Amino acid sequence: MSEQYNSLDESINKYREDFPILKRKIRDNKTLVYLDNAATTQKPIQVIDAISNYYSNVNSNVHRGIHALSEEASELYESAHQVTSDFIGAGFKELIFTKNTTEGLNIVANGFLDRLHKGDEIVLSRFEHHSNLVPFQQLAHKTGAIIKFIETENYEMLDLASAEKVITDKTKLVSFPHMSNVLGSISPVKELTKIAHEHGASVLVDAAQSVPHMKVDVKDIDCEFLAFAGHKMLAPMGSGGLYGKEEELEKLSPLLFGGDMIRSVSFEDATWNELPWKFEAGTPNVGGGIGLGAAVEYLNDIGMDKVRKIEHYLTDYAMKRLAELDYITVYGPPADQRGGVISFNVNGGKNGIFVHPHDVSTIMDEEGIAIRAGHHCAQPLMEAMCVPATSRMSFYIYNTKEEIDLTIDTLESVQKIFNS
Ligand SMILES: Cc1ncc(COP(=O)(O)O)c(C=O)c1O
Structure with a gap:
């Protein structure tokens, strides 16, 4: 067992060498400890080099010029599409590049504008990130559809029994996070999809927190749509993806109209380009897409099973250490049912004082530790x-x-300052 752990530690130390930012000093020469990966991850040199190579040697618009640079840029961009669609088990036509998870979720919400009627139901969950709630609130306001929610089991896991109740023949779309960004809970995504399909509803998976951290196979899940972000999986800001089954994307109206997404245009009307370009209107983020392809190759070299194993190893260790502190409340399920996300509060101890997370993270920051605090x-x-x-x-x-x-040592200091 400990031999296996040594080898995980060795791998971690090897990967660290690829991340220039981890060498920088911060706040009075402290070594940066970056624990805000659910917000965005750092970028390895392989990704930085791929972007730099594109801008230094290839920069050109794609799918337009009949010249060498444009051809090379198009090839690089399309090959990034290919490796990223392979990564999630999708076909080439089934993956649209987006700027983030939010854009993917909005494309689907917008596409349902002309498919929903008054009284139709949209089912979401209590775990939603605002990005997977607000677009559907707007959709409901515009169509007269009703939003219902899958409840949780003690705010640990989504409750399948509740899903069985709220998903009915009136449900047209079901959406939920594959992994909660607050509690780390990993959703029973296949079971939820099956329930939705039994009622003829489409399924959109918010995979912002899963695609970067575990093997995700869209065909195995059998969902209609799945959205994720590149910037949360080592790729640059402004990169992401939306998967859709080919026949579903054919049915869906685009969110943006303009250049590149058309097949032909007259003064009166237009027809749409083939997939996936129908949903990539205007000049795309070519450098970002190429960076996403490089990030996927980097993760493929490690293997997603190993990524998950490392995160489980760290999460399990952190949960055990936190459990030793009587002044800490940890939210969400046990380590085995969650990804590498731990939300907690300092609210116990001798005086039982609640220390606001902003104070906790300010003290962490003084030690060079980046954590997230807030809602x-x-x-x-x-x-x-x-x-x-x-x-x-x-x-x-x-x-x-x-x-x-x-x-954990810094949490001890927080406790001493506020609560002793
Ligand atoms: C579960 C979940 N959904 C959606 C989003 C929004 O992602 P993005 O910032 O890439 O649009 C996030 C971001 O943290 C998230 O954690």
């Missing part, structure tokens, strides 16, 4: 859990047990 773009969930905010640490392949130890 994590999930205000309704915070309200339902009766907490104003939480602190959150989230891991990726370059985090170490030593970093977790330092974070």
Whole structure:
């Protein structure tokens, strides 16, 4: 067992060498400890080099010029499409490049504008990030559709029994996070999809927190749509993807209209380009897409099973260390049922004082530790859990047990300052 762990530690240390930012000093020469990976991850040199190579040697628009640079840029961009669609088990036509998860979710919400009628039902969950709630609130306002919610089991996991109740023949679309960005809970995504399909509803998976951290196969899940972000999986800001079954994307109206997404245009009307370009209107983020392809290749070299194993190793260790502290409340399920996300509060100890997460993260920051504090773009969930905010640490392949130890030591200082 410990031999296996040594080899995980060795791998982590090897990966760390690829991330220039992890070498920088911060706040009075402290070594950066980056534990805000659920917000966005750092970028390895392989990704930085791929972007730099594109801008230094290839920069040109794609699918337009009949010249060498444009041909090379188009080839690089399309090959990034191919490796990314392979990564999630999709066909080439089934993956649209987007600027982030939010854009993918909005494309689907917008596409349902002409498919929903008054009284139709949209089913979401209590775990939603604002990005997977607000677009559907707007959709409901515009169509007269009704939103219902899958409840949770004690704010740990989504409750399948509740899903069985709220998903009915009136449900047209079901959407939920594959992994909660607040609690780390991994949803029973195949079971939920099956229930939705039994009622003829389409399924959109918000995979912002799963595609970067575990093997995701869209054909195995059998969902109609799945959205994720490149910037949360080592790729540059402004990169992401939306998967859709080919026949579903053919049916869906585009969100943006203009150049590149058309097949032919007259003064009166237009027809749409073939997939996936129908949904990529205007000049795309070519450098970002190429960077996403490089990030996928980097993750493929590691293997997604190993990514998951490392994160589980770190999460399990951090949960055990946190459990030793009587002044800490950890939210969400046990380590085995979650990804590498831990939300917690300092609210116990001798005087039982609630220390606001902003204070916790300010003290962490003084030690060079970057954690997230706040509502994590999930205000309704915070309200339902009766907490104003939480602190959150989230891991990726370059985090170490030593970093977790330092974070726990700093929590001891927080406790001493506020609560002794
Ligand atoms: C579960 C979940 N959904 C959606 C989003 C929005 O992602 P993006 O910032 O890439 O649009 C996030 C971002 O943290 C998330 O965690």
